[in-house]
């Protein structure tokens with residue numbers, strides 16, 4: 496199963512990171528974070544636009560990605576935040592891209608990776624992330640709470656992603672800053688926007704909610720908005736547009752507020 500494979504790969508990555516910081520610890524983080532929750536809560540539909548060169552389900556999505564130009568295009572098109580994949584083996588992302596994107600835009604930047612250890616949380620702050628993703632499908636309630644605490648300690652916000660009812664209960668116990676309903680099943684890679692429609696009414700008021708994955712047209716964005724989400728997270732569709740700016744503008748133009 497994909498999540499088992501990736502968890503094993505990430506544990507090995509964390510071990511390498513641990514050895515690295517033994518000789519060269521992360522310097523103390525400085526500067527204010529930009530709030531993802533506030534960006535998602537803004538009026539209208541918030542688009543979190545993703546820099547996603549490849550994926551396990553689709554392979555290479557776009558060759559020769561310039562992450563900075565892509566993110567600047569997203570910002571010019573009206574995106575509320577940028578998500579950057581930092582996993583290399585499966586998504587062809589990298590950590591340096593996140594740092595460069597954060598310096599090049601004025602939006603909150605989400606680190607998209609598979610985080611299972613507090614050291615990765617500390618690393619995220621060092622890289623420049625404003626928020627991190629935690630995936631309920633690969634973490635217990637205790638782990639979610641502990642990583643959430645580590646994020647708070649380092650001044651980061653947390654987006655917790657869920658795909659089913661049990662995961663939702665675990666996520667709520669960890670008090671996410673933003674809750675993401677992932678339309679993609681991470682075992683089968685199948686996407687279905689009806690997942691957002693089913694889970695959205697089960698989320699208590701007061702938590703910013705986004706619909707993630709599977710948006711492949713402005714009509715899909717409008718469908719998720721009608722389901723009651725505050726924002727959407729879009730990767731592949733935007734990466735396949737010739738203009739990142741026009742891609743975001745098109746999504747926003749298709750939404751009935």
Ligand SMILES: O=C(O)c1ccccc1NCC(=O)[C@H](O)[C@H](O)COP(=O)(O)O
Nearest residue numbers: 550551552707708709710728729730731
């Ligand atoms: O995108 C995948 O194939 C994938 C497979 C397994 C785990 C995670 C995966 N994607 C990470 C994401 O969260 C998506 O990049 C994000 O929600 C955007 O999805 P999309 O708009 O469908 O590219």
